[in-house]
Amino acid sequence: MADRKKLSLAVWKFSSCDGCQLTLLDCEDQLLAIAEHVHISHFLEATRRVENGPYDLSLVEGSVTTPREARAIRRIRRQSRRLAVIGACATTGGIQALRNFARLEDYIGAVYARPDYIDSLATATPITEHVPVDFELRGCPIDKGQLVELLSALLNDRRPNIPHYSQCIECKRTGAVCRMVATGTPCLGPVTQAGCGTLCPTHGRGCYGCFGPAETPNADSLAARFGAGGLGGRDIHRLFHSFNANAPAFREQGSPSDG
């Protein structure tokens, strides 16, 4: 495969914490191999050297929260042959999308000394609402195994093996004893897309839903199950309203005011 061209890569940040793009640098054992097959054209966390597009692949982290970002993503889309969104922010809006359920002025007034300096949109929205995307990697943050799989698939011209089914399937393959059934711990796994490597259920915790809704989530039924198990509407609301609060399947679950 010596004649294969290197894949030119650009990594972009929107409103986010940088955790997802840092996952790329976190691929310690694979980093040299990646550098051998991927040419970094734009990745400010790694190098100040910046090249113009077009790029073979853009990885986009973060959600759109300002008018400037809403313009920038269109420009990036035009320069990218393939565009993959990475992380909860880019795929559903992320934790900052909690603002979509509140009044932005209240947040800004509470946080900033000079609210008039802030030029922000009323909502935080996923990249997927602004431009067509070729691929989604979920998670808060994304999983490095899935990131390498995506790069490997693109380099080798094949479909990436990224599952869309529930976390429960991974629990069972791994042999984790179900948190919900064996301990009564509320768990979002049955409606959450697999991919994290069963982190929480193998550490005595229920799934927090970092990877967002699974392919056909029945969140109504799971919320009803939580309710029957003794959780109030407010607790149910909080469970669904974390990293992926803005995902359509999670948005309406529970009730913020009902104890």
Added chain:
Amino acid sequence: MLDGPLSDGATHALEPRDLDRLIAALRGRGYRVIGPRLGEDAVVYDDIAGTADLPAGWGDEQEGGFYRLRRRDDGALFGYTLAPQSWKRVLHPPRQRIFALSTGAEEVEMAPADPPDAPMALIGVRACELAAIDIQAEVFAEIDPGYVRRRESSLVVAVECAESAATCFCASRGDGPAVTGGFDIRLVEVVRDGRHLFLARVGSVVGADILAGLTCPEADPADLAFAADRLGRVAASQTRALDDSAGRKLGDFALHARWDEVAGRCLACGNCTMVCPTCFCTSVEDTTDLAGTRVERWRHWDSCFTLDFSYLHGGAVRPGAASRYRQWITHKLATWHDQFGRSGCVGCGRCITWCPVGIDITEEVRAIVPDENER
């Protein structure tokens, strides 16, 4: 390890230290010994080194969507009912590499196959689990040499149930609770009058050879009578039941309104199929390294509850939970007969216990197929 029935009908009485010697003998013969032990909030099947690893004094309580460990006061080593997952985990592993190819200097090379694993000794196999192993052995007989090799090289120490979980319905399936065959050694645990015994019978030449090495006395007829009586009570204690002829009729009710009703509750999470000891479906995934010089083909447990499972050109044939739930129980209870000459359900109740919302296969069949006696 089955090599024909034995004529010697004697039952021997082992004490806990003899059981420890039995496990040591198995290890001495090169078996990887797997049995019950306390895992994270449940009794699971895992590697064990001796009786000290067994879950002494632990039992469990099970209901739809509910499992809790419970302390017992009798110190029984096999006082739990069924582990969350069956022996399918070791006989039909959830992830298997089928092969790997590498580009060599001149041409594509097949990477050497992994050496076969050590033969396994399975300790504590229940009646329904033996029935499930037989079913999978039939399914895989002609098509999966790995399964056949693992099954044939495994030694089975069955342990008859001293109680049923509330979710068990093996009696109505004819698959338990009595252990009638398919074992190398069968144990019945008896804790009474300050004594702790395992009544042992052999079912194969290897089993007989191992048991003979322990030189244990013959069992007291009073203990045998106690065990037989208790077995009858275990069967009678089961409150759930699933009539085979009702299950076979499911195909006649493909448009029943109940499918939509159950779809309202079903999470399509796939837990039921994963824990079912007879569900055998897998999917195959090809991976590459970044350089494209090595490819691997992997086989994973799959489930008819995933969208991709029914993906044909243009989309999934079973887009909603109604059609997926229908596929699962119709295959399990009806079309399995056409394929394999019996039903695919042994009444272990795992799909009921480990369904996060407690959907009960026995209740769903009752809701869909009219009861013959009531018509």
